[in-house]
Amino acid sequence: MIxxxxxxxDILPEEIYKWQYIEKKIQELFKNYGYKEIRVPVFENxxxxxxxxxxxxxxxxxxxxxxxxxxxxSITLRPEGTAGVVRAYIENGxxxxxxxxxxxxxxxxxxYENVQKGRLREFxxxxxxxxxxxxxxxxxxxxxxxxxIFKILNIPNVELTINSIGCPTCRAEYQKxxxxxxxxxxxxxxxxxxxRFEKNPMRILDCKEEKCxxxxxxxxxxxxxxxxxxxxxxxxxxxxxxxxxxxxxxxxGIVRGLDYYTKTVFEFISKEExxxxxxxxxxDGLVEELxxxxxxxxxxxxxxxxxxEIYEKYNxxxxxxxENPKLYIAGIGEKANTLATILVKKLRENGVNVQKDxxxxxxxxxxxxADKIGAKYVLTIGEDEINNNKAKLKNMETGEETEIExxxxxxxxxxxx
Ligand code: ATP
Ligand code: MG
Numbered sequence: 001m002i003x004x005x006x007x008x009x010d011i012l013p014e015e016i017y018k019w020q021y022i023e024k025k026i027q028e029l030f031k032n033y034g035y036k037e038i039r040v041p042v043f044e045n046x047x048x049x050x051x052x053x054x055x056x057x058x059x060x061x062x063x064x065x066x067x068x069x070x071x072x073x074s075i076t077l078r079p080e081g082t083a084g085v086v087r088a089y090i091e092n093g094x095x096x097x098x099x100x101x102x103x104x105x106x107x108x109x110x111x112y113e114n115v116q117k118g119r120l121r122e123f124x125x126x127x128x129x130x131x132x133x134x135x136x137x138x139x140x141x142x143x144x145x146x147x148x149i150f151k152i153l154n155i156p157n158v159e160l161t162i163n164s165i166g167c168p169t170c171r172a173e174y175q176k177x178x179x180x181x182x183x184x185x186x187x188x189x190x191x192x193x194x195x196r197f198e199k200n201p202m203r204i205l206d207c208k209e210e211k212c213x214x215x216x217x218x219x220x221x222x223x224x225x226x227x228x229x230x231x232x233x234x235x236x237x238x239x240x241x242x243x244x245x246x247x248x249x250x251x252x253g254i255v256r257g258l259d260y261y262t263k264t265v266f267e268f269i270s271k272e273e274x275x276x277x278x279x280x281x282x283x284d285g286l287v288e289e290l291x292x293x294x295x296x297x298x299x300x301x302x303x304x305x306x307x308x309e310i311y312e313k314y315n316x317x318x319x320x321x322x323e324n325p326k327l328y329i330a331g332i333g334e335k336a337n338t339l340a341t342i343l344v345k346k347l348r349e350n351g352v353n354v355q356k357d358x359x360x361x362x363x364x365x366x367x368x369x370a371d372k373i374g375a376k377y378v379l380t381i382g383e384d385e386i387n388n389n390k391a392k393l394k395n396m397e398t399g400e401e402t403e404i405e406x407x408x409x410x411x412x413x414x415x416x417x
Pocket of ligand 2: 257
């Protein structure tokens with residue numbers, strides 16, 4: 001038997017309703033914040049991610065699915081959503097529209113990861129990006145929207161942590177100090193960290209290796225080196241968050257795994273699970289880096305697999321239920337079958353979830369099946385019923401039976417009480 005590739009999973013019909021419920025709730029929320037959906041290609045030219053995500057990041061150096069297509073172009077399956085959305089923003093001339101431009105996506109991502117709990121090679125992210133605003137109020141609105149997700153899904157124990165990683169101006173000064181700190185022990189760091197020392201020393205602070213994490217303890221923090229503008233921006237973000245009652249913790253250790261971030265970065269961490277479910281930040285340099293005009297922007301992405309897992313955990317009692325059929329029409333004989341076919345067709349056109357036999361089961365087996373799929377009512381049609389134009393409608397929950405007339409409006413009226 002051919003098995004699925006490592007790090008992928010099937011989302012089965014039995015569980016998909018939870019995904020759909022969560023996606024719908026999040027999309028409704030985003031809509032109220034003025035976001036519209038965008039869908040971008042699964043694959044892009046490799047250069048987009050090298051330049052966008054950054055060629056000294058783990059994502060680009062270790063995790064991308066990159067291949068040459070038959071035309072000899074280097075292609076990469078998207079490892080994240082922002083770079084593609086930014087490319088689309090530039091390529092479609094969205095900069096000329098009224099800002100801010102708010103877009104969200106719901107897409108599969110591909111990363112060659114060490115597969116473990118909550119870490120897959122194909123996974124799904126919902127993300128939200130806003131372009132064309134440098135204001136701290138945009139940061140706060142984005143964080144507020146993210147925070148709201150956990151409220152509407154009834155997911156407690158998620159902690160918001162924020163940090164500022166400054167801009168190229170303050171980073172220049174900081175990197176000098178950081179390099180001095182790292183230099184002393186640089187030969188003790190992992191190979192990857194050593195290669196990043198010259199090009200991008202801040203990346204070393206995001207290394208997941210235990211020995212590097214230990215060596216990083218006591219490293220200078222960028223918060224102490226922010227320029228006036230970045231400091232001011234961060235103060236305003238914190239102040240407004242406090243004023244509107246959103247709790248946060250400052251974690252100077254957040255540097256994020258993608259190079260494009262500037263100023264505010266944030267993560268929502270599930271305290272019990274110990275993993276980040278949603279992460280994002282400002283990326284004021286990215287549009288320009290990818291060939292557009294200088295455009296301040298920011299966004300976040302949440303991991304669907306992780307959200308579904310914790311949603312289930314905290315909503316055991318009142319987990320959204322799968323929608324069962326309202327009605328099953330059981331038929332005996334060819335004529336009844338024809339009538340049943342016509343009735344279900346019309347009812348379905350009217351938006352009713354109604355099922356009938358399509359495997360030629362006996363009437364007894366049809367009833368059994370209707371029970372198994374959780375049909376709320378069963379309508380039984382035979383020769384007599386056709387002649388009298390009346391049939392018995394059984395409420396499967398109460399066992400109560402009513403004789404009703406066999407026209408679509410009437411059936412619908414009885415099952416929708
Ligand atoms: P980490 O440091 O944990 O690797 P990251 O910086 O790579 O995280 P992002 O790229 O910002 O994470 O992704 C945002 C969110 O997407 C994560 O918080 C997580 O919920 C989800 N996510 C990221 N990678 C994976 C994966 N391999 N499998 C499942 N979900 C993931
Ligand atoms: Mg990662």
